[in-house]
Amino acid sequence: MTAEPAIAPALFQWTGHEGLPRFTAIRDEDFAPAFDAALAEHAAEVTAVAENPEAPTFENTVVALEIAGDTLSRVSALFWNRAGAHTNDTIQALEREIAPKMSRHYSRIGTDPKLFARIDALWQARETLGLTLEQMRVLERHWKGFVKSGARLDKPAQDRLAAINERLASLSAAFGQNVLKDESGWSLILKDEAELAGLPDFLRESMAAAARERGEEGAYAVTLSRSIIEPFLTFSERRYLREQAFAAWAARGANEGPTDNRDIVREMLALRTETAGLLGYKTFAAMKLEDTMAKTPEAVNGLLMQVWDKAVARARAEEADIAALIAEEGRNHPVMPWDWRHYAEKIRAQRFAFSEAELKPYLQLEKIIEACFDVAGRLFGIEAVEVKDVPAYHPDVRVFEIRDRTGAVIALFLGDYFARPSKRSGAWMSAFQSQHRLRLKNGAEGERPIIYNVCNFAKPSEGKPALLSLDDARTLFHEFGHALHGMLSDVTYPSVSGTGVSRDFVELPSQLYEHWLTVPEILKHYARHVETGEPMPQALLDKVLSARNFNAGFNTVEFTSSALVDMAFHTRTTVEDPMAVQAEVLGEIGMPASIVMRHATPHFQHIFSGGYSAGYYSYMWSEVLDADAFAAFEETGNVFDPALAERLKTHVYAAGGAVDPEETYKAFRGRLPSPDAMLAKRGLAA
Known part of the structure; x- marks a missing residue:
């Protein structure tokens, strides 16, 4: 008889610095058995809510659902972080398995008739329950979530919807993996000095580092990382090379063969339309926009x-x-x-x-990070203190304590700034843990947010400072704006914490924060020349500001x-x-x-x-x-x-x-x- 695989406690018990996960104690192989255990535990917790013999109340139904699945939330947060920011073949294979499994799990919950009966009873009686505004929003979110999961459909329609959602989860995972394969699998190796015509030093250094990563010592690599491809297209004087690189960039996901996404797109669109029809909407857009600010x-x-x-x-x-x-x-x-x-x-x-090349020496990554934190301090009274020697999920990732005016730690922030082949492209914010004030089954009274930002800036050569473009600097501010949305959250219930808002409102905190990058007093203080330390000259600052709409x-x-x-x-x-x-x-x-x-x-x-x-x-x-x-x-x-x-x-x-x-x-x-x-x-x- 084969023994059950052991469950790694580090996935569920976060005993690192200030409650951070102990990332170095987690192996890729630990996730599969942990998911099985966490899914079973969550299913049991939800069944207990559905089978509760007492009449439904906000506390014994909605709050019980809010705190259920804590272990599943933890293993999921760790896994999807690894899948996006530091993946490999093992993680990608598990992603293809886990995505449909999670879909099946939530479809069963969303169509549980006893569970929906309890939620529906509360929803129909909502005006008599004496709920706070936040509680009413939480109840509404749960009720609409069940309805859109098919709780009011007949059994055949529910089964079809569950099958669609499972298939969509698989297709979505495959789509993202295909793009990553096309991005990480392509490079243009340049060795002739004539091929480097027009490229500034900062780009040459980034391309040299990328070439070394690919075993091409002494060469230069054009990659499809945005922090290399865009400046290459900007500065390269060799039009035939620009065309070659652009063609590869534009063709991601459309290269024929196993990474081609076009059939996946066709199937996903058909399944989304079918989903909308099953739920009584004319189109998928009508369904998705119903709960947004735009509405239609x-x-x-x-x-x-x-x-x-x-x-x-x-x-x-x-x-x-x-x-x-x-x-x-x-x-x-x-x-x-x-x-x-x-x-x-x-x-x-x-x-x-x-030019961008003239501006870039004044935009050191380190200084722009400091500027991000300074603006947050001026606006919101918080301070970011870096904690050295705390292991994260990759050696490049930095850990910060976010402290309020009293010095109390209110959040943890992780910054993952450099591109690597194991990371999907783009930039994003996510959370290992979201803020709330509910008492959990492990005895914890609420949770403190643990937020991370992922970017894809070109990593400099050893000992060299990382330099950003103005767009890169805006990206850093943008993602930290999202991070602040998570870290400053002050709500009671997890489902409405931080970025748990409508899709067309969620970008407000991030896009608004970008504005403070180009506030003159911020640029004057933090835009300092990488070699001389001198602040950006007023004349250059004026030009940058006047060119904002170029x-x-x-x-x-x-x-x-x-x-x-x-x-x-x-x-x-x-x-x-x-x-x-x-x-x-x-x-x-x-x-x-x-x-x-x-x-x-x-x-x-x-x-x-x-x-x-x-x-x-x-x-x-x-x-x-x-x-x-x-x-x-x-x-x-x-x-x-x-x-x-x-x-x-x-x-x-x-x-x-x-x-x-x-x-x-x-x-x-x-x-x-x-x-x-x-x-x-x-x-x-x-």
């Missing part, structure tokens, strides 16, 4: 097209400037996507008398086209050929041939493996809010105004999903915004 696809497309018309007009003017410069150089080729960044950078250098047409067209394609996919009842739909939408809106979608369909991870299906628009919806919110600070004459910062903390960063997003925004600002401030911020105002 019409509202979303209305905003996107209002912006599109202005953006494409600006992009056409920018393209004409690029074409003129190409002709001036004696070339006769049209403006193609692998040309745009290169010539736009030359135009910026001419127009504003500075290339606005290109940037907005890249984003808005992707959002419009996302909405087209999810507002149609049939999509036979997703690539044909993509081409059709881009043709209808007049997409310039010189620009491509920021995320073409086969590698559009936001909507096929990242939870933003029918939701990519939300970055722009939140931008309407963030532009208006920062304008509130500017109106006071002090972008660190203490009274306004306290309102911002209370109503945006700390409130989580405990309050309706429209109401909590109005509590901060006094009214809802119009798109005008956002259009002005992007330089697209009439």
Whole structure:
């Protein structure tokens, strides 16, 4: 008889520094048996709630569900962190197994008739229960969650919905893994000095480090990490190499063979449409948008097209400037996507008398991290203290204690900043543990947030400081804004903690935080030359600020086209050929041939493996809010105004999903915004 595999206690008992997991005590092989044990425990806890002979109350039903599954939450947090930020073949194989298993588990819970009967009884009697506003929101979230899990469907429909969700989970995992394989499996090795023409020192160093990682000592590697591919496309004077690299970047997920995502997309869209139909919605977008600020696809497309018309007009003017410069150089080729960044950078250098290469020595990663923390201190009274010699899930990951004005530790923050082949692309925030105040079965009174940020900046050579582009620096501020949303959360119930808000509100805290990067007093203090330590000269600072809206047409067209394609996919009842739909939408809106979608369909991870299906628009919806919110600070004459910062903390960063997003925004600002401030911020105002 085969012995049951031992369960590694480190997965469930987090006894590291200030309650951090003991990452070094966890092996890849530990996850499978731990998931089995945690799933069984959670199922038993949920069954106990469903079978409770007492009449349903908020406490014995909703609160009981809120605290159930603590061990499953812990092993899941550790596993999905590893799957995204430091994966390998073992983890990827388990991911393909775990994703459908988790879907089956939650489908069974979501369609449990006894459990739903208890939730439904509370929902129908909600006005008589004396619930607080937060409790009402939590009850509503549970009730709607059961309904969208199929609790009110007949058994055959429930079974079909469960099968669909399981299949979607498998497809989503495969989609993301395919993109990672295409990204990590491609590189362009350069050895001839002539091939490096135009590349600044910081990029050469990053490419040399990437080549060494691939066993190519003395060479330079162009990789599909955004922190290398984008500056290469910007600075390389070799057009044929730019075209080669761009082709690989654009073809992720569409390379034929086992990593091709196009069939996966077709199947996912069909299954999503079927899901919506089973649940009584005309389209998947109608279902997804019901609980957002936007509410309807019409509202979303209305905003996107209002912006599109202005953006494409600006992009056409920018393209004409690029074409003129190409002709001036004696070339006769049209403006193609692998040309745009290169010539736009030359135009910026001419127009504003500075280049990205000139700016980058002033943007040291270390200093921008300090700036992030300083802004948080000025606005919210918190301090980040790095804790050395505390092991994390990778040697590059740094651990910080977040302390309040009294010195008490209110959160832990982990920063994972550098690209590596084991990490998926992009940047994100997530949580090992979310804030709440409920008493858990292990006796703990609430939990302190443990939040992490993942970025993909190019790692410098040993002993060299990491340098960022301005976009990189914005990304760091953006993700730390998300982190603050998690760390400053002040709610009672886990399901509405931190970022547990509607998709088109969740980007407000992050996008708003970006504004403080370019506040002159912050840049003056933290933008210091990597060699001399001198602050950025006022003349250069003025140029940077005046160039904020340079290339606005290109940037907005890249984003808005992707959002419009996302909405087209999810507002149609049939999509036979997703690539044909993509081409059709881009043709209808007049997409310039010189620009491509920021995320073409086969590698559009936001909507096929990242939870933003029918939701990519939300970055722009939140931008309407963030532009208006920062304008509130500017109106006071002090972008660190203490009274306004306290309102911002209370109503945006700390409130989580405990309050309706429209109401909590109005509590901060006094009214809802119009798109005008956002259009002005992007330089697209009439």
